[in-house]
Amino acid sequence: MVTLQPLGNTGVQVSEIGLGTWKYHGGVEPLRRGIALGATLIDTAEMYRTENVVGQAIQGMRDQVFLATKVSGDHLRADAVLWAAEASLKLLGTEVIDLYQIHWPDNRVPIKETMQAMETLVDRGQVRYLGVSNFSLRELQAAQAVMSKYPIVANQVLYNLNARDIERDLLPYCQQQHITILAYTPLDDGRLAASSRFRRNRSTQVLERIAAEVQKTMAQVALNWCLSRPYVIAIPKSDSVERTVENCQASGWRLSAEQVQQLDAAFA
Ligand SMILES: NC(=O)c1ccc[n+]([C@@H]2O[C@H](COP(=O)([O-])OP(=O)(O)OC[C@H]3O[C@@H](n4cnc5c(N)ncnc54)[C@H](OP(=O)(O)O)[C@@H]3O)[C@@H](O)[C@H]2O)c1
Numbered sequence: 001m002v003t004l005q006p007l008g009n010t011g012v013q014v015s016e017i018g019l020g021t022w023k024y025h026g027g028v029e030p031l032r033r034g035i036a037l038g039a040t041l042i043d044t045a046e047m048y049r050t051e052n053v054v055g056q057a058i059q060g061m062r063d064q065v066f067l068a069t070k071v072s073g074d075h076l077r078a079d080a081v082l083w084a085a086e087a088s089l090k091l092l093g094t095e096v097i098d099l100y101q102i103h104w105p106d107n108r109v110p111i112k113e114t115m116q117a118m119e120t121l122v123d124r125g126q127v128r129y130l131g132v133s134n135f136s137l138r139e140l141q142a143a144q145a146v147m148s149k150y151p152i153v154a155n156q157v158l159y160n161l162n163a164r165d166i167e168r169d170l171l172p173y174c175q176q177q178h179i180t181i182l183a184y185t186p187l188d189d190g191r192l193a194a195s196s197r198f199r200r201n202r203s204t205q206v207l208e209r210i211a212a213e214v215q216k217t218m219a220q221v222a223l224n225w226c227l228s229r230p231y232v233i234a235i236p237k238s239d240s241v242e243r244t245v246e247n248c249q250a251s252g253w254r255l256s257a258e259q260v261q262q263l264d265a266a267f268a
Contacts, residue, residue, distance in 0.1 A: 002038035002251040005233055007066075007099075008153030009178045010129055014041045014066045016227050017251045019244070020184065020237030021050040030244040031057035035065060037248040043156070043182065043235045044092075045070035045103055046084050051091035059093065066098045068182070070133060070156075073104035081117035085126055097121075101131035101156055105139045112146040119149050129153045131182075137169045140179075152179060159183035159232065161192055161207070161222055161267040175231045183226045186234035192222035206266035210259050216250070219243075221263075223250035228260045 004013035018041030019034045031042065031054065042065055044054045051069060058065050069092065071084040088097060100121060102114060121127040131154035132143055144152055155174060157166055159181060166181065174181050187193055192207065194217060200208070204218070211221045219236075226234040227250070236247045255263075 002040075002248050004038075005180075005231075006178075007129065008180050008231075009151065010153050012066075012129070014180075014233065015039050015251070016233045017041075017223065017248055018043050018066075018068070018182065018233060018235035020235040021054060022048050022184075022237060024048070024050045024053070024237055024239060026239035026241075026244075028053065028057040030238060030241050033241045034244045034248055035061065037245065038251075039244075039248050040064055041066045041068060041233070041235070043068045043184075045072070045101075046075070046088055047072045047103060051088055055091055055093035062094055067092060067094060068099035068101060068131070068154075068156075069097055070101040070103040073102065073106050073134075076102065076106045076109040076114040078113050078117040078120075081114060082120065085121050089126060096125065097127045099129045099131050099154060100127040101133045101154065102135070102143075104134040105132075111139075111143050115143055115146050116148075119147065122150050131156065133157065133182075133184075137173055140170070140173070154180040154182055156182035156184055156235075158185055159226060160186045160188045161203070161225055161263060162188045164267070171229065171232075175229075178231065181229075181232045183232050183234045186223055186226050186236050187219055188222075193217070193219040203266045206262060210255070210262065214253075214255065214259070216253075217246055219246060220250040221255065223247060224253070224255050225260060225263050227251065228255055 002015040005016045133156035
């Protein structure tokens with residue numbers, strides 16, 4: 001079963017492996033299998049056009065899942081935020097979104113206007129927790145500074161062995177503030193999996209060796225490496241039941257500190 005981790009400072013526990021749904025074409029089965037294995041955090045967005053299939057997949061088990069969706073960065077005016085949330089609720093077939101995230105920042109709209117609208121959604125009971133996505137440290141701090149009632153509990157950003165920019169400033173800040181990082185594209189779009197059509201290099205050879213050592217797949221090791229960082233959870237996407245099961249089994253165990261260091265060095 002997928003292990004739970006705290007979501008920011010909320011006191012709520014979420015699955016450390018979630019189910020991503022960008023370019024998801026798997027139908028309801030992979031999502032349902034993932035949920036059965038404890039990957040109960042599902043990530044979607046108004047822009048993905050997958051809220052509908054997520055809504056279908058969770059029918060009859062809404063209380064078992066933690067639903068994360070996003071308002072498009074093109075809809076950050078106050079009235080657009082409120083309207084987008086209504087549309088997402090309808091497509092998801094639910095009365096409340098667990099985590100509502102701003103998909104990407106838009107510096108043409110005052111951040112205060114957007115964050116106040118996000119807070120209104122919590123006041124209305126349509127959203128439980130607020131998050132952002134693709135926010136730099138500066139943008140995150142600017143958003144935090146204009147919040148008057150509720151905290152930002154998560155920032156969803158690109159993070160995998162090949163993409164480690166956030167380690168410079170955003171990750172340490174979020175860890176210190178207890179803001180969860182939802183690591184997107186944690187498999188580097190499949191490049192960190194054994195079946196990758198990309199040629200192996202010296203880094204992926206280390207990944208392959210460690211996978212053999214711990215008797216896991218390369219994808220599982222790549223995901224577990226994300227989980228070795230405090231306050232990081234990973235949200236891989238797969239259209240296949242088999243690979244969804246494989247990804248869920250990236251949880252429930254840990255690489256040793258030495259193995260993590262070897263991966264850090266190999267992918268530096
Ligand atoms: N906030 C944002 O701006 C943003 C941006 C990008 C992504 N995201 C979120 O993050 C989620 C995941 O990111 P992603 O979809 O970009 O990339 P990803 O999860 O790193 O990789 C997905 C790709 O890897 C393949 N794959 C999955 N599991 C595998 C396994 N065990 N072995 C081999 N191949 C495997 C998938 O193919 P199959 O489907 O055929 O298995 C797919 O081609 C998205 O779905 C979305 O929810 C958010």
